[in-house]
Amino acid sequence: MTHKHYDKIQIVDLLLPCIIGVREWERTTPQNINLNITLFTDFSKACGSDEIDDTVDYVTIKKDIIKEVEASSFKLVEKLAQMVAEICLRDARVMRVDVNVSKPGALRFARTVAVEITRTRE
Numbered sequence: 001m002t003h004k005h006y007d008k009i010q011i012v013d014l015l016l017p018c019i020i021g022v023r024e025w026e027r028t029t030p031q032n033i034n035l036n037i038t039l040f041t042d043f044s045k046a047c048g049s050d051e052i053d054d055t056v057d058y059v060t061i062k063k064d065i066i067k068e069v070e071a072s073s074f075k076l077v078e079k080l081a082q083m084v085a086e087i088c089l090r091d092a093r094v095m096r097v098d099v100n101v102s103k104p105g106a107l108r109f110a111r112t113v114a115v116e117i118t119r120t121r122e
Contacts, residue, residue, distance in 0.1 A: 068087060
């Protein structure tokens with residue numbers, strides 16, 4: 001019998017500065033955005049081998065996200081979320097990714113505003 005695996009790696013509350021927004025001041029002043037990322041993969045091989053090469057290297061993915069987010073300049077949080085999803089899907093073992101990008105302080109009287117996208121390898 002074949003089992004399907006829906007294992008997850010979660011990167012929680014990755015806080016990064018970037019240029020994000022449509023207002024004039026937002027185009028020049030970096031703001032913090034908060035990322036929550038869930039990588040869907042299959043741990044079967046790694047559970048047997050106990051080797052890093054048999055799983056998703058979340059450290060490498062995190063470093064790539066930091067490098068590209070901090071250098072980015074988007075008007076829309078949606079576009080930023082798409083870029084983060086594309087970075088995650090570069091690893092062929094990532095079958096699906098959920099990306100939640102929140103922008104603290106973006107909305108008066110609200111702690112944060114968030115956008116969430118799901119992308120799959122298809």
